[in-house]
Amino acid sequence: MAEVTTFADQPNAAHLWFAYWLDAGRRSRTRPLDEMHREVTSLLTELLTDVAVDDPRERAHALLSYLLGTVVQQMVTPLAFPALAAEITLLCGMS
Numbered sequence: 001m002a003e004v005t006t007f008a009d010q011p012n013a014a015h016l017w018f019a020y021w022l023d024a025g026r027r028s029r030t031r032p033l034d035e036m037h038r039e040v041t042s043l044l045t046e047l048l049t050d051v052a053v054d055d056p057r058e059r060a061h062a063l064l065s066y067l068l069g070t071v072v073q074q075m076v077t078p079l080a081f082p083a084l085a086a087e088i089t090l091l092c093g094m095s
Contacts, residue, residue, distance in 0.1 A: 014071050040064055053092050066091055 044060035
């Protein structure tokens with residue numbers, strides 16, 4: 001939740017984060033990004049396992065991809081949290 005608050009309180013943080021991401025890719029220094037993605041996917045897998053969704057690892061990967069794309073979309077067309085929660089619930093196969 002702290003990450004969401006950061007982006008809500010400091011909208012330009014997303015710009016800085018993606019600028020770093022692009023620069024790291026251009027310089028072929030993606031190892032820290034890969035490690036972060038693996039750590040976040042692992043955390044999401046644990047959380048989804050706790051709520052007994054089907055294929056928690058695959059859903060965690062899909063959820064991370066969704067969250068990364070949503071950060072970009074939120075800069076253009078912000079959605080309220082209930083709409084985001086509904087999309088996440090659908091993506092995770094939860095009722």
